[in-house]
Amino acid sequence: MTLQEKDAAYLWHPYTQHKTAATPIVISKAEAALVWDENGKEYIDAIASWWVNPFGHSNRFIADAIYKQLTSLEHVLFGGFTHKPAIDVAEKLLQMLPSNQQKVFFSDNGSTAVEVAIKASLQYFYNKGESRKTIIAFEDAFHGDTFAAMAASGISFYTLAFKGMFIDVVRIPVPVAGREEDSISTLKQVISEHSCAAFIFEPLVLGAAGMVMYEPEILDQLITICRENNVLTIADEVMTGFGKTGKTFACDYLSVSPDIFCLSKALTGGTIPMAITTFTQEIFDGFYSDDINKALFHGHTFTANPTGCAAALASFELLGSDEMQANIARIQNNHKAFLSRIGNHPRVKTSRTLGTILALEIKTESEEAYYGTLRNKLYDFFISNGIIMRPVGNIVYILPPYVITDSQLQTVYQTIEKALAEVY
Numbered sequence: 001m002t003l004q005e006k007d008a009a010y011l012w013h014p015y016t017q018h019k020t021a022a023t024p025i026v027i028s029k030a031e032a033a034l035v036w037d038e039n040g041k042e043y044i045d046a047i048a049s050w051w052v053n054p055f056g057h058s059n060r061f062i063a064d065a066i067y068k069q070l071t072s073l074e075h076v077l078f079g080g081f082t083h084k085p086a087i088d089v090a091e092k093l094l095q096m097l098p099s100n101q102q103k104v105f106f107s108d109n110g111s112t113a114v115e116v117a118i119k120a121s122l123q124y125f126y127n128k129g130e131s132r133k134t135i136i137a138f139e140d141a142f143h144g145d146t147f148a149a150m151a152a153s154g155i156s157f158y159t160l161a162f163k164g165m166f167i168d169v170v171r172i173p174v175p176v177a178g179r180e181e182d183s184i185s186t187l188k189q190v191i192s193e194h195s196c197a198a199f200i201f202e203p204l205v206l207g208a209a210g211m212v213m214y215e216p217e218i219l220d221q222l223i224t225i226c227r228e229n230n231v232l233t234i235a236d237e238v239m240t241g242f243g244k245t246g247k248t249f250a251c252d253y254l255s256v257s258p259d260i261f262c263l264s265k266a267l268t269g270g271t272i273p274m275a276i277t278t279f280t281q282e283i284f285d286g287f288y289s290d291d292i293n294k295a296l297f298h299g300h301t302f303t304a305n306p307t308g309c310a311a312a313l314a315s316f317e318l319l320g321s322d323e324m325q326a327n328i329a330r331i332q333n334n335h336k337a338f339l340s341r342i343g344n345h346p347r348v349k350t351s352r353t354l355g356t357i358l359a360l361e362i363k364t365e366s367e368e369a370y371y372g373t374l375r376n377k378l379y380d381f382f383i384s385n386g387i388i389m390r391p392v393g394n395i396v397y398i399l400p401p402y403v404i405t406d407s408q409l410q411t412v413y414q415t416i417e418k419a420l421a422e423v424y
């Protein structure tokens, strides 16, 4: 049997309808911004493999750190024990985050980072004897696939089968240009009508919704309204974290700081699954008690895995290097130049960029007829041209590894222009 035949025999892929999906491509090697399939065909990874590896594939610096850790302390339970890699990650991360962030909680993936944030918010009020059970979230939000994260997510095709089984979530509009007042007034109304525990949001960029962007000034206002009403604020930076928006965190563009941060993608440079939720001292103190029942009863077997921590520490070092910061600035400038060239193209309906993220919404003659099929045609077009991109509906976006070269980036831009001319 070929690998593809064995895959079909044994595997169940994520987000995949196996009856209609194309046969998956077998990837055998990857380096920096390039990946190769089993036949030696080369692809540019224009989306950093689901936004996880900004420093490039098969990074030697991270690999060496992992090997060193694996051969000294690969894992130890985090209940009743601690270790230097976890302490170092916490210390370094808290220096990078806004100063109100004081406590670091480890888990395994973006969804669990969100799950921890939501559970801690609900229990924070429970511990105080206050009944606050509603979570506020954006329409079109994506926060992950575990139950609370799924409840907070607004993209309905992910969650349809589970309707009616969720914690209480109320939605407010994303404050994109023209909807700012609507978003603010809906938030005020929601807070007055429900007992809200927390507001969770993707700061400045909603990734899975198609890199939908909004301004920091409005998020400042939304957070301030929450603060005035004792509603906790949760920044889901799982996608935006670690340089993607041009600053270390999207929240670095804000003048007020959220109470909780969720981090995962890119935390270990795309090597080892790990996630972190960080909290203010005030929230931590809400669990600090002689009463065992007030503890946060949440944990995962691989919590603070030392190998993952070593990968995170190496990633922090790479992110902070002059070379990587120069790469981020370079991509940012290239994106701006490309947008000024392509923004007025007759087939481009809307376009936007922030940091290393760029998105174009392609005009379709009839939304109904073209929506699904155009997406698949674009995907196939990019793959056949040696570029890995995953359009969301008719939105094409780039979020490349920071180590992508200028000529690779130009190839991606040119292929997008070719797609605008040829794919209908």
Ligand SMILES: *Cc1c(COP(=O)(O)O)cnc(C)c1O
Pocket (backbone or CB within 6 Å): 109, 110, 111, 112, 114, 142, 143, 144, 145, 202, 207, 208, 236, 237, 238, 239, 240, 264, 265
């Ligand atoms: C990907 C993502 C998640 C979920 O992370 P997983 O590691 O896939 O569980 C949560 N929030 C945002 C904003 C994401 O982009």
